[in-house]
Amino acid sequence: MRSRAAYLYLLPILIGLTVFTAGPIVASLGLSFTQFDIGAAPKFIGTQNYSEFLNSALFWQVASNTIYYALLYVPSSIAVSLGLALLVEKRIRGIAFFRTIFFLPVVTSMVAAAIIWSWMYNSDVGLLNYLLSMIGIDGPKWLQNPHSALPAIAIMSIWKNAGYNMMIFLAGLSNIPKDYYEAARLDGSSAWNRFLHITLPMLSPVTFFVLVVTTIGAFQVFEQTFVMTNGGPGVSTLTLSYYIWQTAFRFFNLGGASALGYLFFLLVLAVTALQFLARKKWVFQQ
Amino acid sequence: MKSFASLLVLSVLLDVCGCGHNQTGTPGKVHIKLVHFYLDQKDTWQHDVVDPFMKAHPGIEVDVEAIPYGLYTAKIEAAAASGSSIGDVVLIDDWFNPDIFKRNYTIPLDSFYHRDLHDSDFFTQFFTVWRKGNVPSGPLMAMPASGGVTALFYNKDLFDKAHIPYPDTTWTYATMLDAAHRMTNKASSPQDKTWGMIVDDGIFPGVDTYIYSNGGKILSDDATKSEMTSPATVAAVQAWVDLVQKEHVAPPPDPSVNLGQQFMLGHAAMMMHIDYAKTELAHATFHWDVAAPPKGSGGLMDRENGQAFGIAKTCEQPDSAWELVKWIVTLPTTKGVSNLYFSGMPLYKPLAYSSEYLDGEPKCSRRALVDLITSSHVFSLVSLGWQEWRDHGFIPNMDDMLSGLTSVHDGCAAIDAKMTEVLARNRPTP
Numbered sequence: 282m283r284s285r286a287a288y289l290y291l292l293p294i295l296i297g298l299t300v301f302t303a304g305p306i307v308a309s310l311g312l313s314f315t316q317f318d319i320g321a322a323p324k325f326i327g328t329q330n331y332s333e334f335l336n337s338a339l340f341w342q343v344a345s346n347t348i349y350y351a352l353l354y355v356p357s358s359i360a361v362s363l364g365l366a367l368l369v370e371k372r373i374r375g376i377a378f379f380r381t382i383f384f385l386p387v388v389t390s391m392v393a394a395a396i397i398w399s400w401m402y403n404s405d406v407g408l409l410n411y412l413l414s415m416i417g418i419d420g421p422k423w424l425q426n427p428h429s430a431l432p433a434i435a436i437m438s439i440w441k442n443a444g445y446n447m448m449i450f451l452a453g454l455s456n457i458p459k460d461y462y463e464a465a466r467l468d469g470s471s472a473w474n475r476f477l478h479i480t481l482p483m484l485s486p487v488t489f490f491v492l493v494v495t496t497i498g499a500f501q502v503f504e505q506t507f508v509m510t511n512g513g514p515g516v517s518t519l520t521l522s523y524y525i526w527q528t529a530f531r532f533f534n535l536g537g538a539s540a541l542g543y544l545f546f547l548l549v550l551a552v553t554a555l556q557f558l559a560r561k562k563w564v565f566q567q
Numbered sequence: 568m569k570s571f572a573s574l575l576v577l578s579v580l581l582d583v584c585g586c587g588h589n590q591t592g593t594p595g596k597v598h599i600k601l602v603h604f605y606l607d608q609k610d611t612w613q614h615d616v617v618d619p620f621m622k623a624h625p626g627i628e629v630d631v632e633a634i635p636y637g638l639y640t641a642k643i644e645a646a647a648a649s650g651s652s653i654g655d656v657v658l659i660d661d662w663f664n665p666d667i668f669k670r671n672y673t674i675p676l677d678s679f680y681h682r683d684l685h686d687s688d689f690f691t692q693f694f695t696v697w698r699k700g701n702v703p704s705g706p707l708m709a710m711p712a713s714g715g716v717t718a719l720f721y722n723k724d725l726f727d728k729a730h731i732p733y734p735d736t737t738w739t740y741a742t743m744l745d746a747a748h749r750m751t752n753k754a755s756s757p758q759d760k761t762w763g764m765i766v767d768d769g770i771f772p773g774v775d776t777y778i779y780s781n782g783g784k785i786l787s788d789d790a791t792k793s794e795m796t797s798p799a800t801v802a803a804v805q806a807w808v809d810l811v812q813k814e815h816v817a818p819p820p821d822p823s824v825n826l827g828q829q830f831m832l833g834h835a836a837m838m839m840h841i842d843y844a845k846t847e848l849a850h851a852t853f854h855w856d857v858a859a860p861p862k863g864s865g866g867l868m869d870r871e872n873g874q875a876f877g878i879a880k881t882c883e884q885p886d887s888a889w890e891l892v893k894w895i896v897t898l899p900t901t902k903g904v905s906n907l908y909f910s911g912m913p914l915y916k917p918l919a920y921s922s923e924y925l926d927g928e929p930k931c932s933r934r935a936l937v938d939l940i941t942s943s944h945v946f947s948l949v950s951l952g953w954q955e956w957r958d959h960g961f962i963p964n965m966d967d968m969l970s971g972l973t974s975v976h977d978g979c980a981a982i983d984a985k986m987t988e989v990l991a992r993n994r995p996t997p
Contacts, residue, residue: 318647319645339959399823399824400823402823402834403821403822403824404818405760405818405822405832405834406758406832408835410732411758414756417767422818422819422821424821424822425818425819425820425821425822425970426970427966427967427972430822486757507598509822510824511824512821512822512958512963513768513822513962513963513966514768514819514820514822514963514966514967514970515818515963515964515966515967515970515972516959516963518822519963527958527959530641531954531955531958532952532954532955532958533644534668534955546861564673
């Protein structure tokens with residue numbers, strides 16, 4: 282009787298998971314082997330969607346844009362977050378204010394932030410180029426140049442998200458026993474050496490978590506490119522998530538978008554698997 | 568446990584019985600549901616269109632639902648696909664009408680139109696895009712309400728400063744280029760910099776009008792083939808790219824802000840844009856106006872676009888729905904007409920020439936826009952799959968050409984290849 286009651290209580294979430302999560306995952310796998318434009322019943326075409334994308338120069342360009350963005354964003358974001366965490370870890374008067382300030386972008390709407398940064402990047406009237414002009418520098422055309430557009434988006438994303446990882450690092454830092462630092466200090470170890478040989482290794486499990494989560498987040502970049510560049514100039518900021526959205530909801534190629542979704546999944550899976558494999562070499566396990 | 572089971576049974580029963588569902592409408596009246604995406608003008612639509620209609624038609628009750636634009640397109644596409652309905656009278660934008668018409672979501676309106684309205688009262692050159700198959704002989708699948716034309720927007724303050732007369736119907740593209748040169752100021756400080764022109768990379772803010780007015784084409788007349796590699800088209804694209812790369816009177820396009828927003832900054836003297844941009848410029852801090860685009864070697868051509876109202880095939884009262892559609896497009900009260908259709912121009916001539924529209928806010932030479940319709944030839948760029956060839960063919964390659972990353976010859980060839988591939992995949996069914 283008790284187990285029946287338990288199942289009844291679980292029923293709503295099980296129905297939700299089946300209908301809204303497991304169902305679409307299975308359905309999209311099926312759809313990825315079809316030609317489906319919403320208008321007519323899906324037509325089975327085997328692996329044609331996959332082969333078309335894998336043979337398309339645009340797909341590889343989009344995949345390399347996504348990887349390039351991740352390479353720009355992930356290491357810098359982690360470094361900035363860790364730096365901020367080390368700064369605000371100090372127990373000094375008013376530090377809560379700075380913690381709040383650094384965390385503030387995280388709770389700001391991504392769309393609003395993206396619009397503001399678009400204006401800051403404006404080559405004619407933007408704040409950044411105005412500041413550069415004050416020291417005699419003719420600022421770049423941040424979002425108009427295919428070479429600087431993706432790095433510009435990565436900078437904005439780092440500003441937006443660094444506070445989140447900062448909080449995780451802060452939690453990690455507070456868990457490192459202070460005895461280690463005291464012992465190192467007594468042995469005459471410098472601050473840099475303490476950071477290198479105590480903080481970094483002791484923080485490595487947290488860093489690993491941050492790395493995995495941030496990498497997956499980087500691969501999913503969407504709002505920034507949607508709001509700031511629409512994938513342009515050219516296709517220089519067209520990333521996989523945006524490409525999937527375009528294919529599904531702009532071109533109504535649901536079969537193709539499902540196939541792209543699975544290719545995207547495989548890419549993220551491969552990168553995450555590599556990270557897990559490499560973990561043994563650098564993550565310190567107590 | 569018992570209470571949980573009772574709750575579950577009760578909820579199921581309530582749902583099955585339909586309790587809680589809204590019962591709308593007054594018995595004895597015909598109920599029509601009007602669905603549109605003019606969310607910002609929801610109250611105007613209710614007070615200036617629907618309420619007067621219901622007063623004039625006491626037997627018809629209209630429910631209005633305003634849906635945000637992005638959601639609206641998804642809903643109507645899904646409804647068209649599934650054969651369901653989002654309303655009896657639906658607003659349709661030109662960019663998604665091929666998908667809607669392909670699926671016969673709306674009923675042909677020719678018999679109603681010929682019974683109650685007359686060609687001579689409308690700018691009928693804008694009707695083709697609303698006909699099935701995008702051909703003049705196709706059935707009219709939605710009643711066009713408004714049209715947009717590409718106009719030359721100009722910053723009067725910059726013209727005055729440079730002592731240049733405002734654009735008029737005698738202007739050619741050479742006149743425009745000369746004026747652009749005289750108003751381009753490459754000052755070192757960003758706030759003093761001005762551009763003679765600003766250009767975009769899309770297919771409707773200017774370049775299309777430029778290409779067609781200079782003898783080129785983007786799409787064949789039957790919307791099934793690319794014309795991007797025709798010599799006249801390549802030459803026109805080259806001249807457009809030269810504005811940025813050779814003449815240096817315009818900056819490369821900025822993907823982060825739309826053309827209207829860029830113009831709002833007051834740093835550009837001219838832009839070619841669909842006349843809807845006048846709504847955006849209502850709050851500009853400088854003086855501006857509109858004029859007809861310059862004439863090219865091929866005369867004056869303008870792209871056909873706009874919005875129309877269709878009657879869903881699921882509508883049970885098409886006669887009453889038509890009365891509403893007719894009311895919307897002819898608007899006997901004329902009230903609010905200057906802002907009703909995203910500030911687009913009414914295609915019903917008495918409305919277009921009404922003082923309510925011509926003197927409406929924001930004030931500008933609206934008469935020049937109306938005259939533009941009568942003096943130009945219109946063309947359409949809407950085809951099945953057009954968004955794909957635009958987003959993955961036209962825009963990225965225009966960007967590369969305008970940025971100098973690729974030659975015009977190669978860029979046009981790349982656009983042609985993409986258009987050909989997409990158009991082949993999206994051939995209209997007979």
